[in-house]
Amino acid sequence: MRSARYAQRILRSGKAFAPIVVPIESTPMTSYAIGGSAVRMYREIVSGAVLLVDVHNHEPTGYQCPFCFLLDGGETPLDGPRDIVLRTPLATAFTASRWWPNNRGHVLVIPNAHHENLYDLPPEYGYAVHDVVREIAIAMRATYNCDGVSTRQHNEPDGGQDVWHYHVHVFPRYRDDNLYGSQPLPDMATADARWHYAERLRNHLESPTVT
Template identity: 60%
Template structure:
């Protein structure tokens, strides 16, 4: 239903989930993973919202229309954990989440995913486009380290 994924689509998110890497994403970017969902610092940043995180189901579902409830709950639970961690570690004023479906909805990777953005006063997130070039791993590393340290110190937030 309402699918746009081409035949034989080489899903970059499935690659990362199964411990693969490519020129844009690396296992080193993963900040949290459980049996149903994975979160990592994205290489695509917005001008004033550095270190945004992507959260995906570990099974391949193209979009919201296909996503079974149990997988959606797992993603949302991890989004919540990541949002709390970002709020505690990025010195930001808030957090926003976004999710896109189909080309007209601005979806450009054919695997369901949610963006978790740090927010700052007057950051213009919704009035700006992402940076043209992917952010290199060394620029992502401080954000990865902050989030991993936070999770290592606190454990799962969904268990409490």
């Protein structure tokens, strides 16, 4: 199916790569494997010129996306509707179940449509995710008594991605917390533990603006 989009693409021209912003139409043409990565090739029609753009994906055939399941109202021991902190028309934030020792209560922000990674994320969803990340960071700073906030975003297995739905991690940071030198806790956070942080964030986000 062809869909009109407005996006930034890395367009191949000989041996050079030039990022440009143009109105485009994309039609999936074929796919192939390279280095363990499924690569979708798109036929891009840009100002009358036909170009090929590669998008690297690793989602297996028949993948049951846990984030899409959550967005549809599903519940598992790892997450459920009560974990959702903020939902907008295009993006959703919820408390994560995998915690780091000194950074508990971190949040994931995802697009409401299924897009695997940064490479194939439409701009409108990228903007929406960014706006929600900002809201969560502000709420986290106000309610967690933290000293700062960090974000992470991973693409492909070698980039640290393990769920095939684009997502951004938002971490509360504390002085000398050693986030980047530590490993996640061995057990996933319980629902009650997650909800404790979710309630803090929701209450802040739903409170009237102080003038």
